[in-house]
Amino acid sequence: MVHRRKVIATAVGVVGAAAGLTIAGCSSSNKAKSGGGTAGSTPAAGSWQTPDTVPVSFTVSPQAGATKVSPTEPVTVAVEGGKLQSCSVVSGGKKIAGTVDTDSGTWKSTDDLAYGKKYTVTATIQDSTGATVKKTSTFTTLKPTHTAGITFQANGMSVLHTGGTYGMGQPVIVAFGHSVTDKDAAEKTIKVETSPSVEGKFHWVSNSIVHWRPAKYWAKGTTVKVSVNAFGVNLGSNVYGASNRSTHFKIGRQLLAVSDNNTKHTKVYIDGKLVRDMKCSNGRGGYTKGANGQSIHFWTQEGPHVVLSKEATHTMSSASYGLTDPSNPNYYAPEIVKLCTRISYSGEFLHAAPWNHSLGAANISHGCINLSETDAKWVYDNFIVGDVVDVHHTPKPLPLTDGLGDWTISFDKYGK
Known part of the structure; x- marks a missing residue:
């Protein structure tokens, strides 16, 4: 006589994995009565088994719960044992852009983060059985006491016009929007590229304004490119650069x-x-x-x-x-x-x-x-x-x- 067995559903718990489902199919409950085979034999006709669920590994950087994260640190999400279908990094309704590498199964942000924000990372993953599950993680970026904007000046009375032509005595002038106490850190954010190449030096005329000039007057036709990559940089006393800026100008006749x-x-x-x-x-x-x-x-x-x-x-x-x-x-x-x-x-x-x-x-x-x-x-x-x-x-x-x-x-x- 053939008895109907109960259907049993068992959740397979794996950190970061999708829930698995195991179901026992129809089969005899009494081998002697059924005259069936021995243990380990092939299931009787009409019975079935689901494949085992492969554990899914879900890794996020910055790690869950991290604080004082630099806004320049990229967000990465990696998955093993499953397929990453989508990923979002959101704070206050603002979504951070990113790209998925289908070969490696990873997602990486392409935007900078913002200061003093809590971000939620949500990943949608498909496990080896085809089931879909969402996983989340949160972290918080650092919060400066002040942020310093960047302005390029021609002098203390006017801004420098990008693409403009200036005389041979025009220094590079970078004005920070707040006092800088770590001047070495600030100088390292400034890159001056000239053609032809010349040696130059920084000179601070105040706690927020720094000049850069070559050893001699600029040569006729020199091009000058200036970039300040201060975003995410501590300029001292928990003052951070508000953004990155760049400009360029040309030297006319001498x-x-x-x-x-x-x-x-x-x-x-x-x-x-x-x-x-x-x-x-x-x-x-x-x-x-x-x-x-x-x-x-x-x-x-x-x-x-x-x-x-x-x-x-x-x-x-x-x-x-x-x-x-x-x-x-x-x-x-x-x-x-x-x-x-x-x-x-x-x-x-x-x-x-x-x-x-x-x-x-x-x-x-x-x-x-x-x-x-x-x-x-x-x-x-x-x-x-x-x-x-x-x-x-x-x-x-x-x-x-x-x-x-x-x-x-x-x-x-x-x-x-």
Whole structure:
């Protein structure tokens, strides 16, 4: 007599594996009565068995529960014993892109993560029986105290225009959006590539702004590429780079203007050739006291200046540098000055001075380089940001931070 056996379902528990199902088919429960075979014999006709489930291994990096994960660390999911059908990495509804390598059965993220976020990794796996199961894992990225954005500057008054053309004195300037305490770490994030290749050095002008210049003025036609890979980098005191940035610019012709305080002439050289000789009147010299008792000088400062900007008109007054007393002989009321090419933050310009009848004969300005209207227009039309104006024979040197005084320091001392 043949008895019907009970159907038994057994869950096969494997870490990261799909649940397996084993079912006993119909067969005799009494071998003697049935006259059936011995143990280990082939199942009777009409009975069946499911194949064994192959254990599935599910591995995620970063590991489950990890904290302070770098946002630049890739997320990888690997499966053995099954087929990875899909994978998602999500935080707050934002999904991280990735690709599946069908040959190795792995998934790898192609996007960076974000700071201070909890991510959930969900993988859909098909095991050896064809059953589908989902597995999840979570981790959290590090949270900075502050993040520092990156800005490329032409100078402290304007940003650098990507693809722009600049003069031979233009340094590379990287401005971080927050104070940097680990300057070595910050410098390692900056890569400067030039063609032709040149040696260069970093110089920090503040806790957030660093300059880079070559040993000599840039050669004509040099191309400069700058990349800052600061995202995920601790710049000190738990301040991390907010993003990666890059830019590039080109050096135009080499223009050097030499303004001689003794001869009262400013000569302009392009690619080493004298192209213009202009009569000028520079700073009268001497000192006075400002409204707050500060010392004010009237020299055109000595040393290589870098052109910062050009303005068709600029309102000038002695009050702009702290001299407000009308009884002071150096005081002057606001007036509109034309064709202004700025070379320092403190207010030195090459500009038109039709009122000055001492061009080429005496230095009577308050510190600017006075020119005729014709010469001032030529300068305005032909000079570009980054060109160099080198002032000779005055007793007051240009400070490093009054404009771009990078070239006032010898290369061996630059960065120290």
